[in-house]
Amino acid sequence: MKSVTLVIALFIAAVFTAWNVASSGLVSAQSLGQLAKQEAERRKTIQTPAKLITDRDLKPATAVTPSSVPTILAGPSAAPVAATPASSMNTPSEAKYVARAASYWLDRMRELRTKQDRFRLQAAALQKRVDGLTNDFDSTGDRLPRATIESERQRVRTERYLLLADIAATDKQIFDLEQEARRSNVPPGWLRP
Numbered sequence: 333m334k335s336v337t338l339v340i341a342l343f344i345a346a347v348f349t350a351w352n353v354a355s356s357g358l359v360s361a362q363s364l365g366q367l368a369k370q371e372a373e374r375r376k377t378i379q380t381p382a383k384l385i386t387d388r389d390l391k392p393a394t395a396v397t398p399s400s401v402p403t404i405l406a407g408p409s410a411a412p413v414a415a416t417p418a419s420s421m422n423t424p425s426e427a428k429y430v431a432r433a434a435s436y437w438l439d440r441m442r443e444l445r446t447k448q449d450r451f452r453l454q455a456a457a458l459q460k461r462v463d464g465l466t467n468d469f470d471s472t473g474d475r476l477p478r479a480t481i482e483s484e485r486q487r488v489r490t491e492r493y494l495l496l497a498d499i500a501a502t503d504k505q506i507f508d509l510e511q512e513a514r515r516s517n518v519p520p521g522w523l524r525p
Contacts, residue, residue, distance in 0.1 A: 437513055437522040444509060448502045451495055458492040 465485040472478050513523055 432516070432518075434522045437509075437518055438524075440509055441506070441523045444502060444506050448499065448506065451499045451502060455492055455495045455499065458488055458495065461488050462492065 462485055465481055465488065469478055469481045469485060472481060510523060
């Protein structure tokens, strides 16, 4: 009997809570309507409209010249060195970003991707050569052939590391080209060979 009474009491409480929430929503909706009318009346009473600021109203930023850059000393007895802001070192000049045709972007990206693929194929071939020399080194028991094989293996490894550095440099060039294209508002499809 107590559980039925408790269920009925909870049901009634839920109904009243829902009704209060619904009625408060109607009240706030009415107040929003009144606020909209008040705002419309306020706008009618404004005599002078607010000033609209456009790009023509903004002054261009001044460029940093070497004479305006402060000098710093590298050490107690060092000669003064001009300090250059990091942002100006990484930011290319504006003249570099001119409108260019899709063929320009496509050709540059195709050239970099071809170079990257060539380097990767050469690196894979050199790794295969290193693996072959390692097998030869492990299968040979004589000291003299092992020494020549080891020197050849070390030379090929060095050449492969240099190629990996070239691959990393090419990856950076591709990234830089993508960033330049993004700053120049180039559609992404123009960079896909």
